[in-house]
Amino acid sequence: MADLDAIKAEAKRLLSEGVVEVLVAFMPGDTPLHPQPAFFTNPDEVENLVCNGLCQNNLATFLTRLPKEKKVGMLVRGCENRSVNALVVEKQKSRENLYLVGIPCEGIIDWRKIVERVGEAVLAVNENDDQVEVETRDGHFSFMKNELLHDSCLRCSHPTPVSADILIGEALAEGNPATAREAVEEFAAQSAEERHDWFQKEAERCIRCYACREACPMCYCTECFVDHIEPRWTESGATPAGMQGWHIVRAFHQTGRCTSCGACERACPMDIKMTYLTEKLNQDMKNKYNFEVGLDTQTQPPFATVTLDDKNRFTV
Amino acid sequence: MPSNSRSLYTPIPMHVLHGYYESTDHSLKTLELSFDNAEDSQAFFEAFNPGQFCLLSVAGKGESALGVASAAWEGDFVRFTAQKMGSVTSALHALKAGDAIGMRGPLGNGFPLEDWKGKNLVIIGGGCAFSTLYALTKHVHHPTNRDNYGKLTLVYGTRTSGLCMYKHDIAAWHENEDMEIHQAIDVPEDNWLHHVGYVPDVVRQVAPSPDNAVAVVCGPPIMTKFTLPALVELGFAPENIFTSLEKRMKCGIGKCGRCNLGPKYICKHGPVFSLAELNALPADL
Amino acid sequence: MNLILEKQALPGLLQSWREQFDVYVPQKLERFSHFMPLLDTSVLVTDEPHNTRIPPKALFLPMTETLVKFTRFGGYEDAHQTIHPRIIFGIRPCDAQAVQLLDTSFIQEGYTDPLWLERREKTITIGLGCHEPCHNGFCTTVGYGPFNKADLDALLTDIGDFYLIETLSEAGETCFRGLASASDETYEHALNIQHTAHDQMPVAFETENLKEKLEQNFNSQYWEAVSQSCLGCGVCTFLCPTCFCFDIADETQRRERVRNWDTCMFRTYSLEASGHNPRPSRVERTRQRLSHKFVYWLDQVNQIGCTGCGRCVRYCPVGLDIRAMLRRAQSLPFEVSHAL
Numbered sequence: 001m002a003d004l005d006a007i008k009a010e011a012k013r014l015l016s017e018g019v020v021e022v023l024v025a026f027m028p029g030d031t032p033l034h035p036q037p038a039f040f041t042n043p044d045e046v047e048n049l050v051c052n053g054l055c056q057n058n059l060a061t062f063l064t065r066l067p068k069e070k071k072v073g074m075l076v077r078g079c080e081n082r083s084v085n086a087l088v089v090e091k092q093k094s095r096e097n098l099y100l101v102g103i104p105c106e107g108i109i110d111w112r113k114i115v116e117r118v119g120e121a122v123l124a125v126n127e128n129d130d131q132v133e134v135e136t137r138d139g140h141f142s143f144m145k146n147e148l149l150h151d152s153c154l155r156c157s158h159p160t161p162v163s164a165d166i167l168i169g170e171a172l173a174e175g176n177p178a179t180a181r182e183a184v185e186e187f188a189a190q191s192a193e194e195r196h197d198w199f200q201k202e203a204e205r206c207i208r209c210y211a212c213r214e215a216c217p218m219c220y221c222t223e224c225f226v227d228h229i230e231p232r233w234t235e236s237g238a239t240p241a242g243m244q245g246w247h248i249v250r251a252f253h254q255t256g257r258c259t260s261c262g263a264c265e266r267a268c269p270m271d272i273k274m275t276y277l278t279e280k281l282n283q284d285m286k287n288k289y290n291f292e293v294g295l296d297t298q299t300q301p302p303f304a305t306v307t308l309d310d311k312n313r314f315t316v
Numbered sequence: 317m318p319s320n321s322r323s324l325y326t327p328i329p330m331h332v333l334h335g336y337y338e339s340t341d342h343s344l345k346t347l348e349l350s351f352d353n354a355e356d357s358q359a360f361f362e363a364f365n366p367g368q369f370c371l372l373s374v375a376g377k378g379e380s381a382l383g384v385a386s387a388a389w390e391g392d393f394v395r396f397t398a399q400k401m402g403s404v405t406s407a408l409h410a411l412k413a414g415d416a417i418g419m420r421g422p423l424g425n426g427f428p429l430e431d432w433k434g435k436n437l438v439i440i441g442g443g444c445a446f447s448t449l450y451a452l453t454k455h456v457h458h459p460t461n462r463d464n465y466g467k468l469t470l471v472y473g474t475r476t477s478g479l480c481m482y483k484h485d486i487a488a489w490h491e492n493e494d495m496e497i498h499q500a501i502d503v504p505e506d507n508w509l510h511h512v513g514y515v516p517d518v519v520r521q522v523a524p525s526p527d528n529a530v531a532v533v534c535g536p537p538i539m540t541k542f543t544l545p546a547l548v549e550l551g552f553a554p555e556n557i558f559t560s561l562e563k564r565m566k567c568g569i570g571k572c573g574r575c576n577l578g579p580k581y582i583c584k585h586g587p588v589f590s591l592a593e594l595n596a597l598p599a600d601l
Numbered sequence: 602m603n604l605i606l607e608k609q610a611l612p613g614l615l616q617s618w619r620e621q622f623d624v625y626v627p628q629k630l631e632r633f634s635h636f637m638p639l640l641d642t643s644v645l646v647t648d649e650p651h652n653t654r655i656p657p658k659a660l661f662l663p664m665t666e667t668l669v670k671f672t673r674f675g676g677y678e679d680a681h682q683t684i685h686p687r688i689i690f691g692i693r694p695c696d697a698q699a700v701q702l703l704d705t706s707f708i709q710e711g712y713t714d715p716l717w718l719e720r721r722e723k724t725i726t727i728g729l730g731c732h733e734p735c736h737n738g739f740c741t742t743v744g745y746g747p748f749n750k751a752d753l754d755a756l757l758t759d760i761g762d763f764y765l766i767e768t769l770s771e772a773g774e775t776c777f778r779g780l781a782s783a784s785d786e787t788y789e790h791a792l793n794i795q796h797t798a799h800d801q802m803p804v805a806f807e808t809e810n811l812k813e814k815l816e817q818n819f820n821s822q823y824w825e826a827v828s829q830s831c832l833g834c835g836v837c838t839f840l841c842p843t844c845f846c847f848d849i850a851d852e853t854q855r856r857e858r859v860r861n862w863d864t865c866m867f868r869t870y871s872l873e874a875s876g877h878n879p880r881p882s883r884v885e886r887t888r889q890r891l892s893h894k895f896v897y898w899l900d901q902v903n904q905i906g907c908t909g910c911g912r913c914v915r916y917c918p919v920g921l922d923i924r925a926m927l928r929r930a931q932s933l934p935f936e937v938s939h940a941l
Contacts, residue, residue, distance in 0.1 A: 029922070214918075266918065323715050326678065373858075
């Protein structure tokens, strides 16, 4: 469990000492299941800060929405830290203008797993170590946290922020990389027909709301390829060609950039499990290039660099 | 609204009669379109009113909203002048005489000519937005309509002389004693005989009288923004100052939602609004 | 007419309608319910205490729809659609009320949308009221309610093992022809359930002078404050039963001009070819969304353009809550308009 008092103390310090101009974190939502991202500019506001398992957004997505020169502080969990690093490598922010408050993460609770079990009339949610207590209109329920975690978090390799300026809480053990790899291999082991059916089934629910894109820290293009008119890359409507084109191309644009945070899946209003695409590409990056994004702010992603001794002659 | 059985979204089939550049830099091109079917032409001219616009359609590219730049008496064709800006207007520029084109219209409200009868008209235009004012002037100035209106004063400004549209008619209007035309360019040029300066300043210089007059302003947003207050200063009441607005449009018939200014749709309740009406709408432009 | 239907008899009745109509009912899709055509093996979802994920507006204004077909040599023809008469069963009052609101936009003298009109004319709507108020809805706050009758041919009230059916039109009567009449007692019992449900809905925000407060504070910092964490996706507007904005695009390869759901929350919505954008950031776009629903709809048809269905509250990825935004708006300064 995150030490909220320590987080708040550090947040107050950062703001009152002028280390940062804005601290991006979370505050309670207007409903118990949805804490909201918050932008604290004043130490007095920090009393409102929360950091719990229901904080489902990857805050790094807000980094590219703030002015580049602004000194930004951010609460980062494992995947968020790696997303921030990826953005620094892509020169979307300089590391000197960042102060990262690292929170070792026990996983994000998938609020839909709560609703599936107890319905929507949730009045309060409290976490106690490895238990989650849910108060609803119909009574009191208790769950093991593990059974409520978002699927991406169950596959997480790096729960502890890798390059925070300060770590609040005990570093957690690294996850087993085999879990993510096995999930990809299991899917890949299916026949081409089965995989294609799955792809079509998931894509056909898409309503082109682009919540996945907006929730993703790495999707920051001012003009997304779907909005481009000449040439027109993919159909813009909820047609099979359009939806499939959207999913495939966005996944490919994430190659070597996705930190497996799962924010896309959590944002999707149609429960589309699109991470199977990016997870496959992440595994490919590991296997072929021995590359995992965001572990530091120096290593260049293989697909964004060209050197004279690249294996494929055509790239020179 | 055209009264045909075609869906509101299906363009009327037309062909390009003539296409020619207005401006020396080829950024502005005029297209004159003829109707493939006589019933469409009849329905169009029955409904048409200067100040209205149409959506010109290039199959595969999209549609572009353009003001009608011709008066009904000119003949069985419809004139538009398009500035080359994006993919559809580029496609329009590439059209030649004989090419097929689609048109949806006439759309919008047009100028309230009934209300303007008996009044002096002060017509102020800038840049390529002059096209509907050109249609208005052609309509008002025609012998059958002239006696319905009072004094005609025109102010037309362009960045350079080369960007002036409808040069042939403008030259003739300078010679015409029945109207007072003040043409302006932004910066001095050799052999320029008329005003130099921005339209709002020229309007102040010309100082048209607000007595029994209405003023209509069509120009780029920045020009309109500064000309409207100049007219107020000169004593024009907000109900007697008109302008034509533009916003991104798609359906043109008040259905898709995007061209709204508060509760009004520019494509349907406009594009012509009085300053009094605008003052009651949010500044969402 | 007030009739009763045994719940057990519902599946059979719905199947019998299939002789003449396509029947759309809420069915399970992944983890949620969705209006889909009734098949022989369909499993109905009629007892969840809330509405479907996607509003049934999708059955009148499809997510994507062909408007015009391109013919050879640059010609055009109307896209001909074949709409089979259909019955939508289980539509919630919030969603039906929204269809009535959308009618005021799509069906107007001289400006009627032919595609919308055809679908409307060929649709019978059988509503299912919400005897157990949903958790995030606020229909009563915006002037409607869990047993609102707008745009319904019949309204069902769940009274345990039975439904009370109030037929509201000839079409509704025809659908339930042959069923037994409800006794006065049963009817009173149902009315009680309806009133209780209505009263149980909490007041989410005050609507008095809300319109004036929103429209008189166009340049206020309020808009930035309530849109700070907005991601600018389209979830709220796409899941909204009263949102109707659409884009028109040419699909060259299919030789068609189509319309697709669009949203004022996207940057490109009002982006002009010159590069100018009247609503350049999420601040202005949030202002447009809230103002459209709680100011402009009132100016146009004197009704609030939100039916309190609660979907935007449940599915906003960053937990933004329109009810909280409007509660906050109540503290904006305003002047009572001395209108005629």
